[in-house]
Each structure stands twice: as C-alpha cells, then as structure tokens.
Amino acid sequence: MTTSEVDRDHVQSLERGITLLLAFDAEHPEPTLAELAQLTGFSRPAVRRFLITLERMGYVRSNGSGRWSLTPRVLTIGQHYTESHALIELAQPHLLGLAEQTQESASLSTLDGAEVVYVARVPVRRIMSINVSVGTRVPAHATSMGRVLLAWAPDELVDEVLLRYPPQAITTNTVTDVGALRAALAEVRRQGWSTVSEELETGLLSASAPVRDRSGAVVAALASSTSTGRSTVEQLEREVVPLLVETADRLSADLGGTARAS
Amino acid sequence: MTTSEVDRDHVQSLERGITLLLAFDAEHPEPTLAELAQLTGFSRPAVRRFLITLERMGYVRSNGSGRWSLTPRVLTIGQHYTESHALIELAQPHLLGLAEQTQESASLSTLDGAEVVYVARVPVRRIMSINVSVGTRVPAHATSMGRVLLAWAPDELVDEVLLRYPPQAITTNTVTDVGALRAALAEVRRQGWSTVSEELETGLLSASAPVRDRSGAVVAALASSTSTGRSTVEQLEREVVPLLVETADRLSADLGGTARAS
Numbered sequence: 001m002t003t004s005e006v007d008r009d010h011v012q013s014l015e016r017g018i019t020l021l022l023a024f025d026a027e028h029p030e031p032t033l034a035e036l037a038q039l040t041g042f043s044r045p046a047v048r049r050f051l052i053t054l055e056r057m058g059y060v061r062s063n064g065s066g067r068w069s070l071t072p073r074v075l076t077i078g079q080h081y082t083e084s085h086a087l088i089e090l091a092q093p094h095l096l097g098l099a100e101q102t103q104e105s106a107s108l109s110t111l112d113g114a115e116v117v118y119v120a121r122v123p124v125r126r127i128m129s130i131n132v133s134v135g136t137r138v139p140a141h142a143t144s145m146g147r148v149l150l151a152w153a154p155d156e157l158v159d160e161v162l163l164r165y166p167p168q169a170i171t172t173n174t175v176t177d178v179g180a181l182r183a184a185l186a187e188v189r190r191q192g193w194s195t196v197s198e199e200l201e202t203g204l205l206s207a208s209a210p211v212r213d214r215s216g217a218v219v220a221a222l223a224s225s226t227s228t229g230r231s232t233v234e235q236l237e238r239e240v241v242p243l244l245v246e247t248a249d250r251l252s253a254d255l256g257g258t259a260r261a262s
Numbered sequence: 263m264t265t266s267e268v269d270r271d272h273v274q275s276l277e278r279g280i281t282l283l284l285a286f287d288a289e290h291p292e293p294t295l296a297e298l299a300q301l302t303g304f305s306r307p308a309v310r311r312f313l314i315t316l317e318r319m320g321y322v323r324s325n326g327s328g329r330w331s332l333t334p335r336v337l338t339i340g341q342h343y344t345e346s347h348a349l350i351e352l353a354q355p356h357l358l359g360l361a362e363q364t365q366e367s368a369s370l371s372t373l374d375g376a377e378v379v380y381v382a383r384v385p386v387r388r389i390m391s392i393n394v395s396v397g398t399r400v401p402a403h404a405t406s407m408g409r410v411l412l413a414w415a416p417d418e419l420v421d422e423v424l425l426r427y428p429p430q431a432i433t434t435n436t437v438t439d440v441g442a443l444r445a446a447l448a449e450v451r452r453q454g455w456s457t458v459s460e461e462l463e464t465g466l467l468s469a470s471a472p473v474r475d476r477s478g479a480v481v482a483a484l485a486s487s488t489s490t491g492r493s494t495v496e497q498l499e500r501e502v503v504p505l506l507v508e509t510a511d512r513l514s515a516d517l518g519g520t521a522r523a524s
Binding site for chain 2: 011013014015016017018021022024025026028029030049050052053054056057058059069070071072073074075076077078079080081082083084085088089092093096099100110112113117118119122123124125126131133134135136137
C-alpha cells in the first residue's frame with residue numbers, strides 16, 4: 001500500500017462519511033441502509049461500514065426495524081462553530097430585541113460562497129415554505145442578507161459568485177441580470193441597507209443591514225423578514241430599516257466595530 | 263489489502279476527520295496545523311491530509327499566516343438533525359412565548375447518554391459561565407432537564423447512566439448519591455416537573471417539564487433558567503413552573519401527544 005493510496009482512502013472515507021450524515025434530512029429522517037445506499041450512490045457494504053462507525057461515535061442510531069436516524073450529537077459539530085465565533089453569542093440579545101420590537105423573525109447570517117448561511121435566528125412565525133433554522137442555506141443573490149454581504153465583499157469574491165454561479169431565477173421577481181445585480185449592490189452600499197421583495201419566494205419580504213468587526217469589515221448581515229400580507233416594502237423601509245440599522249450598529253459596536261464606516 | 267484493513271482504514275479516517283473538526287473550539291478558534299496535531303494527537307501529515315479534505319469540502323478555511331478556522335458550513339451538518347426532527351420547529355413559538363413571559367432564557371433539550379443536549383433555545387440573558395447554544399452538552403444528573411428526561415426514561419437506561427457514569431460533584435450542591443438521585447427522579451415523576459438549584463453552577467436555578475410524543479413517551483425537556491439573584495426556588499415553583507408545564511403540554515399537544523399521561 002503506497003502513501004498515495006492511504007491518502008486517497010483517508011480523504012475519500014472522511015468525505016463519504018460526512019456525505020452519509022447529510023443524506024438524513026426532512027425528506028429522509030429515518031432511512032434504511034438500502035435507502036442510504038440509493039441516496040448517496042455508495043455500495044451497501046460501504047454504507048454499513050460508515051453507519052457502524054457513526055453509530056459507535058454516537059452520531060446515528062438504529063431505530064430497530066432497519067431504520068436509522070441522526071442523534072442530537074450531530075448538533076455538537078455545529079456548536080463548535082458557534083462557540084468559536086463570539087459574534088454569534090453577542091448577537092443573541094440584539095436578535096431578541098429586534099424580534100420583540102418588530103414581532104417578526106430576526107436572523108444573522110454570513111456568506112459561504114454563493115450562498116448565505118443562517119448562523120443565529122429568533123423565529124417569530126413561519127413565513128417561508130422551507131423550515132429555516134441555524135445552518136439553513138439560501139442563494140445570496142435573491143436575499144437582502146446576500147445583497148448586504150456581497151455589497152461590501154471584495155470585488156474578486158463578487159466576481160467569483162456572479163460568474164461561477166450565474167444567478168438563477170427563483171420567482172418571477174428574481175433579479176438575474178449580472179449588470180442589474182451589480183447596480184443593486186452599489187445602491188445597497190450607498191444607502192447602507194437592503195430590502196428584497198419576493199425574489200426568493202412569493203410573499204416574502206426582507207430587510208438587512210451590515211454588521212462590522214473592529215476593522216470595519218462586514219462580517220454578517222442582520223435581517224428582519226415579513227410577508228406581503230403584513231407589510232409593504234415602503235412600510236418595511238420606513239418602520240423596520242431604521243431599527244435594523246440601529247441594531248446592527250449596536251452589535252458592531254459590541255464587536256468593537258466602527259458603525260457606518262464604509 | 264484485506265477487507266478488514268479497508269474497513270479499519272475507512273472507520274479510522276472518518277472518526278479522525280470528525281475529531282479534527284471538533285478540535286476547533288472556544289479556546290482554539292484559529293489553530294495552526296501544529297496546534298491541531300497537539301490537540302488531537304494525530305501526526306502532522308495526517309492533520310494536513312484531513313485539513314485539505316475538509317477545506318475542499320468547505321468546512322474549514324485557511325486564514326493565511328498558517329491559521330485555520332471552521333466555516334459556517336459546519337452548521338449544515340447539525341441543520342440536518344434539526345430539519346429531520348419536527349419537534350424542534352414546533353417548539354420555536356412555545357420557546358419564544360415562554361421567554362417573553364418569563365423574561366428568562368427558554369430551552370428544549372434531549373438526552374444523549376449521560377448528558378443533555380440543547381436542541382433549541384431562545385436566549386434572553388447569559389446566566390451560565392459557559393456560552394450555551396444549540397448543541398451544548400451538560401451533565402444530565404445535575405440539571406432539571408436531565409432529571410426530567412431520566413425520570414421518564416426506561417429503567418435500563420437510568421441504570422446505565424447512573425452506574426456507567428457515576429454522578430460527579432460539580433458544585434457543593436450537586437446530588438451525587440445514586441439512591442438520592444433515584445428518589446429525586448421518583449419525585450419528579452410524581453409531581454410532573456423538576457427544579458434544580460445550583461447543582462450545575464453556583465447561582466444557577468432552573469425548572470423543567472416533560473414534552474411527550476403521540477405515544478405518550480417523553481421525548482424532550484422544556485426548561486426555563488434564572489439566577490439566584492433574580493429568583494428563589496420557591497418563586498420559580500410558584501411563578502414559572504405552572505407556565506412551563508402548560509407550555510410543555512401545549513407543545514406535546516402539537517406533537518399529537520397526550521399531555522400529563524404518566
């Protein structure tokens with residue numbers, strides 16, 4: 001066995017093991033070994049080996065009758081991200097205050113490639129068709145959070161996101177023209193916040209403002225979301241945006257950041 | 263290469279890769295390769311291979327100057343647990359209502375061996391010295407959540423937890439005598455809720471009530487926590503416990519469970 005074979009095996013089994021963990025989802029909360037093999041494309045003997053390893057580590061359990069499920073121990077993996085990023089704990093009282101004042105869900109998110117990841121959230125009511133929670137990913141181009149994060153991102157990152165992952169239409173409102181998106185980002189940067197109306201989902205409105213670290217770099221977007229049945233874009237801009245910007249600035253100050261630096 | 267060698271390699275590299283991910287924490291948010299080797303006990307070449315694999319999968323990134331950090335993508339792993347357990351989404355409005363009414367943090371947790379794992383939480387203020395978030399683990403025996411979960415757990419599970427992991431003293435108040443703990447569990451089962459005072463941390467008080475699924479099995483504990491500076495155990499029992507039990511019963515009803523079944 002040469003070193004390169006060992007390397008390849010190591011890489012592959014780590015990647016495959018995590019892929020197997022991710023095969024458990026809302027559509028497949030309790031898959032069988034055969035279903036997992038089908039979902040991942042791995043052989044049944046490989047799936048069996050990964051399940052045995054993951055069961056021994058406490059991440060999956062057999063429910064009897066051949067079905068498997070994730071254990072709450074998988075949450076610990078993400079918790080290591082949360083506890084190693086002070087921003088998330090500092091954000092909690094601000095998210096709660098914002099949710100209480102607006103009576104709408106408040107979220108904090110960061111950019112991961114062409115997607116936005118929710119890193120903290122106070123849910124007030126369900127607006128979106130998907131179940132949004134910490135770790136949920138949505139396309140950056142179609143959300144106010146993504147627009148804020150891209151507005152202050154380095155040019156090369158924006159180029160990569162817009163060129164490598166051409167913006168897809170999700171609703172009939174989604175802006176997909178790269179020139180129009182770049183203009184929208186410039187506008188967000190100028191005004192200091194973003195609102196997006198029904199570009200990710202029909203009936204969904206959201207507003208976001210940037211959160212800065214002590215160097216002034218935008219490290220997260222603070223967002224408030226509502227539905228067209230409860231608010232108009234104009235109301236959102238008049239009533240929620242000032243509160244949102246003020247809250248994001250206070251969180252930035254907690255991080256030692258310079259509010260409103262450009 | 264025999265099958266057993268392949269098996270062993272696969273198991274080991276998956277286990278080691280996840281162990282490496284977990285080496286990033288509050289104390290080591292941006293470790294170097296050398297620090298990761300020291301934290302995990304793995305060789306530097308092994309750490310390098312895992313880092314390269316995890317970087318390619320998007321779970322870690324190099325920050326330049328030899329330091330590495332977790333990306334928000336690790337949250338997605340836990341999100342698959344959250345989205346495959348309807349309980350967590352159903353709990354959100356109840357947690358928020360409880361937090362608003364009590365002006366204290368509200369939590370939902372489940373049992374994982376001898377520990378309790380927070381699976382959902384609305385933080386109001388920080389009471390504990392540790393940063394509690396979804397995925398945080400605390401010893402079951404010293405918490406009101408753990409007492410509730412053990413009170414209705416199968417006897418063989420309680421035996422395993424108490425005998426395999428003998429209860430450790432965490433504060434001078436922690437009940438560590440197995441007979442006394444069993445009596446406390448019987449009392450929780452009789453009264454339908456639990457309060458625990460300063461057994462996990464000096465100054466920390468908490469109350470918990472059981473959440474049941476449609477079969478009547480206790481699947482989670484709903485908790486409210488406060489500090490000795492803001493409440494006494496008597497106040498907690500008089501003012502918070504009735505609200506907590508009512509909220510847990512409503513969540514059980516949402517799950518199709520039978521509230522107050524024993």
